[in-house]
Amino acid sequence: MKKEIIRPFTLCLILFVLHDAQAGSLVKIDGSSTVYPVTEAVAEEFQAAKKGAIRVTVGISGTGGGFKKLCRGEIDIANASRPIKSEEMTSCREESVQYVELPIAYDALTVAVNPNNTWVTSMTVDELKKIWEPAAQGAITKWNQIRSDWPDKPIKLYGPGSDSGTFDYFTEAIVGKAKSSRGDYTASEDDNILVQGVASDVNALGYFGFAYYEENKTKLKAVAIDTGKGGVLPSRQNVDNGTYIPLSRPIFIYVSKQGLTKPEVRVFAEFYLKSAASLSTAVKYIPLSAVLYEAAHRRLDQSLLGTTFSGYKPGSKIETVIAEKPRL
Amino acid sequence: MMSLKTTIQMNKRFDALFAILGLLSLLVGLTTLLALVVDLFLDGADHLSWTFFTSFPSRFPEKAGILSSWVGSSVVMLVTTATAVPLGVAAGVYLEEYAPKNWLTSLIEINIANLAGIPSIVYGLMALGLFVYQFRLGQSIQTAGLTLALLILPIVIISTREAIRAVPATMREASYAMGATKWQTTRDHVLPYSLGGILTGIIIGLSRAIGETAPLITIGALTFIAFLPHAPFSSQFPFVSFEWLEDPFTVMPIQIFNWVSRPQDEFHLNAAGAGLVLMVMVMVMNGLAIAIRYRFRKKIKW
Numbered sequence: 001m002k003k004e005i006i007r008p009f010t011l012c013l014i015l016f017v018l019h020d021a022q023a024g025s026l027v028k029i030d031g032s033s034t035v036y037p038v039t040e041a042v043a044e045e046f047q048a049a050k051k052g053a054i055r056v057t058v059g060i061s062g063t064g065g066g067f068k069k070l071c072r073g074e075i076d077i078a079n080a081s082r083p084i085k086s087e088e089m090t091s092c093r094e095e096s097v098q099y100v101e102l103p104i105a106y107d108a109l110t111v112a113v114n115p116n117n118t119w120v121t122s123m124t125v126d127e128l129k130k131i132w133e134p135a136a137q138g139a140i141t142k143w144n145q146i147r148s149d150w151p152d153k154p155i156k157l158y159g160p161g162s163d164s165g166t167f168d169y170f171t172e173a174i175v176g177k178a179k180s181s182r183g184d185y186t187a188s189e190d191d192n193i194l195v196q197g198v199a200s201d202v203n204a205l206g207y208f209g210f211a212y213y214e215e216n217k218t219k220l221k222a223v224a225i226d227t228g229k230g231g232v233l234p235s236r237q238n239v240d241n242g243t244y245i246p247l248s249r250p251i252f253i254y255v256s257k258q259g260l261t262k263p264e265v266r267v268f269a270e271f272y273l274k275s276a277a278s279l280s281t282a283v284k285y286i287p288l289s290a291v292l293y294e295a296a297h298r299r300l301d302q303s304l305l306g307t308t309f310s311g312y313k314p315g316s317k318i319e320t321v322i323a324e325k326p327r328l
Numbered sequence: 329m330m331s332l333k334t335t336i337q338m339n340k341r342f343d344a345l346f347a348i349l350g351l352l353s354l355l356v357g358l359t360t361l362l363a364l365v366v367d368l369f370l371d372g373a374d375h376l377s378w379t380f381f382t383s384f385p386s387r388f389p390e391k392a393g394i395l396s397s398w399v400g401s402s403v404v405m406l407v408t409t410a411t412a413v414p415l416g417v418a419a420g421v422y423l424e425e426y427a428p429k430n431w432l433t434s435l436i437e438i439n440i441a442n443l444a445g446i447p448s449i450v451y452g453l454m455a456l457g458l459f460v461y462q463f464r465l466g467q468s469i470q471t472a473g474l475t476l477a478l479l480i481l482p483i484v485i486i487s488t489r490e491a492i493r494a495v496p497a498t499m500r501e502a503s504y505a506m507g508a509t510k511w512q513t514t515r516d517h518v519l520p521y522s523l524g525g526i527l528t529g530i531i532i533g534l535s536r537a538i539g540e541t542a543p544l545i546t547i548g549a550l551t552f553i554a555f556l557p558h559a560p561f562s563s564q565f566p567f568v569s570f571e572w573l574e575d576p577f578t579v580m581p582i583q584i585f586n587w588v589s590r591p592q593d594e595f596h597l598n599a600a601g602a603g604l605v606l607m608v609m610v611m612v613m614n615g616l617a618i619a620i621r622y623r624f625r626k627k628i629k630w
Contacts, residue, residue, distance in 0.1 A: 028576075030550075033589070040552045041387040047554050057576045058552035060586070074467075190589050192596075215591035283387055284591070 031066020076259030122231025158206030407473020420488025452543030487529020524624025
């Protein structure tokens with residue numbers, strides 16, 4: 001009788017035997033779910049290029065979780081959808097963990113409405129602020145409260161939960177203070193839920209990462225962001241030429257100094273920067289300019305430790321920030 | 329006379345009414361479940377192919393597969409079984425056959441019953457503190473296996489005790505009368521008679537463990553792994569290797585969760601396929617439990 005239970009397990013064991021044992025070098029990565037698709041694509045290509053000689057693991061524990069693990073020395077690379085915060089820098093200092101900060105692509109936060117919404121084509125930052133600031137809670141509930149010629153219909157809001165880096169960045173860029181937002185909206189950590197919500201309700205408005213808009217273009221209508229020079233839609237071109245502000249944001253990987261002493265981690269980081277342009281496009285993110293990738297490469301080559309992006313103000317020019325002197 | 333007739337008629341009507349109500353209640357649960365299963369099947373069935381089982385996760389939905397996650401789930405279950413079964417059965421036998429009936433034993437019994445109701449995330453938090461940081465077992469297959477073993481230990485203990493309790497006292501007395509010791513009685517009579525119930529409990533425990541996500545995320549299960557654990561056998565002496573216990577891992581529910589949260593629709597279909605596989609795995613395990621119980625019941629003749 002025992003045989004019946006043991007048999008499936010024996011099968012698994014046989015499978016392992018058929019599968020040859022691999023070399024021991026391992027690159028451990030963890031952190032943001034936003035950066036995950038890019039890192040996954042790089043890891044996939046990297047392992048194919050190295051024929052499995054170097055093993056890469058990628059986890060999802062959120063940007064904050066990734067930094068925690070990086071500062072405890074548990075991982076080699078942290079995925080981050082926002083720059084490191086000063087509290088996180090302090091905890092890294094306490095554990096004497098140092099890191100190289102590498103921007104790898106842009107994400108364009110997209111404000112979207114239902115395709116049957118005929119009245120909205122563009123919005124100003126002030127209008128978005130009026131909808132999302134904490135004071136709007138319970139007060140701003142109708143479209144005509146934003147612009148008087150918009151219809152007297154309820155606004156249904158959809159946005160990410162407060163643990164997400166997307167939420168941090170949007171509130172900072174629109175309301176002016178990170179994590180400061182109204183609370184009476186439908187929140188979900190799963191962006192697909194937000195897409196579904198906006199796609200099924202003509203009065204809905206929501207925001208999420210660019211990739212979720214790109215994949216659901218037929219079900220959504222992007223709102224152009226007007227900063228005084230006319231509405232700008234989220235697109236690769238508009239992020240590239242720097243007009244889609246303040247909602248385009250750089251995303252990062254942080255490579256630990258201890259990790260960089262291992263050749264496999266350094267080789268992986270170099271491979272990452274080399275392939276980031278093509279692979280970020282493949283997973284619907286927006287690549288940085290060649291100049292920025294070169295600057296990132298220099299940081300890696302010289303093992304330039306520390307951050308220049310911590311405290312990054314949405315909309316500031318990334319070329320100048322990357323040239324600053326990094327601090328730990 | 330007339331009033332008696334109406335009373336009976338009214339009662340009969342209530343009887344029929346309740347039968348309809350009961351049937352409707354049953355249908356609500358069943359149709360929902362059936363709709364879910366059918367929906368999962370329609371979405372996921374075309375994705376089930378040989379390559380789906382033999383490919384690693386990938387950024388291309390059509391190339392992505394569940395190899396690392398089903399292997400991960402299987403080896404974690406292997407560690408769980410190897411830990412929970414001896415511990416749980418031994419504890420159950422001790423409590424039922426050896427333990428003196430005093431307040432300490434009843435306190436332990438009550439607490440085991442309580443443990444079975446503790447949310448799984450609590451086990452994950454405990455395992456993170458104890459196994460990962462205290463014992464430094466790492467975020468590895470062994471940690472995951474031990475965590476899930478703790479999770480199902482109460483189920484195994486309780487079902488072992490129930491199975492043993494079902495063995496009539498006369499069987500034990502007959503054995504003692506022949507001069508057998510307590511251990512001989514347990515080994516040769518009590519355990520064989522209760523094996524069906526014990527195995528059923530073990531399998532039901534394991535089929536709960538295989539769907540668990542929360543405790544494994546807490547201890548650091550990974551999402552992208554494109555390699556298998558080390559082989560348990562090596563070509564050099566001593567030919568058996570336990571390196572795989574320390575390997576990082578992912579499991580089926582985590583792979584499904586990851587695919588569901590991706591923007592591309594094709595990934596959602598992959599998730600449905602993987603969900604179907606997981607469901608079949610659980611159903612096969614439950615089916616096995618029923619089959620075992622049936623065969624053992626047939627064999628026992630008192």
